[in-house]
Each structure stands twice: as C-alpha cells, then as structure tokens.
Amino acid sequence: MTPYLAITDQPIDVAAAMAAVQTDAAGAVNAFIGTVRNQSGGRPVRRLHYESYDSMALTQLGHVVTQAYEKWPMLQEVAVVHRKGTLELGDVAVVVAVATPHRAESFAACQYIIDTLKQVVTIWKREEYEDGTEWVAAHP
C-alpha cells in the first residue's frame, strides 16, 4: 500500500510504473500518461523544460495520494512518476497508475490524482517556442 512516488530527470519507464501497482487484489489498473504536445494555444512548441522543488513536490504528492486513499478506501496501489529537465515532443512527462478492485474507482482515483497534482505539486513548466520561452500559467 506504500505508494511509488518519484521525480526523475531520466526517461520514465511506464511499464515499471504499471508493474509497481500490480496486485492480485485488483481487477483494474488505470494509468494516465501525460506527453509533450507540439503546440500550446495554437502556438508551435519545440520542447518543454520542467523544473521541480523535489522535496516539497514529493511531500505534496504524498498528500494527494493520501486524499485519494481517503476518498476511495478500496484503492489498492498507486504509482506517480513525474519527469523534470528538458523534454522533447512525444516524451512522457508524467505517469499516474492506480489499481482498484473494480474499474469505476480506478478511473475516478486516477483522474483525481492527476488533476490535483496539477494544482498543488511544485513543478513548473517552461514552453520553448521558435522565438523564445514562457513559464506556463505564470500570468493571468
């Protein structure tokens, strides 16, 4: 039941994250895989630069996962791995994997974790365009 949480500057091993949540008690494994898109609001994106305040990010990620266990007591296993550093188009930026007895809770818990991660986990994204870079969501 100890969640597998990591921030890494290495390419994410999606299969390893899926394997980390495997358990005989689960009939459903649900994974969200976030990847680097080639545009943002119609503006072509060349690559992304992620920065992380690792120690706080892991603390906050722990809170998010604890909240998910409280909301879905049947939740079995959770893995969250987020990449940092420079990512090219198509690279995997984040994987959230959950295992539950039945599928409905697996979709709900997985969505809760990725949505809440985006609100509270201390990771920042700088998009690189042909003519410069910009911190995502920094300004209103």
Added chain:
Amino acid sequence: MPAGNRGLSKIYVEDMSLKVTLYGITRDIVGTSVIELPAPAPATVGELLEEMRKQYPALGELRSCAVAVNHEYADNDQPLHTVDEIALIPPVAGG
C-alpha cells in the same frame, strides 16, 4: 513557558535573518535562486510577501505567488524562523 525562555526568543527574533529559495518565474524575476533577507527580517508569511512585492513589483503581476514553509503551503499569518525552509511558489504547472 518560563520567563527566561521568552526573553531568549525575543532576542532570537530580533536577530533573525531569512533565506528564501526561488523557483520558476520568481527566480527569473529576482535574478537569483536564493535571496537572504537580513535582520530585521519579515516575521510572518504576509510580511515576507509584502516585502518581496515591494522590492520586486513584477511578483505582483503573477497569477499567484504562495509561500512554502518546510514543504507546506503557508497562510499569511504563519510566523517565520531562521531555521525554516522558505520558498516562493509561483503558479505550478506540472502534468
């Protein structure tokens, strides 16, 4: 708390300096990744934000700017101590 300890903590607060770590766009705005605020440093999160916005007005143009104390988001009235790990947290954008 014994009176002696109260006296000691008063001296401690007056001598207090703070170290604040900057991430993302706040580091670009301030121009360094760590800023040291000499004594008398802001005593609370709210005072720190006020002081930082005064020195760096561009911080006030952000969608949000939170303060983290020891890896947790902190309210404006939370007191600050020299030993705390303090960071400015601009709008996060993971995922």
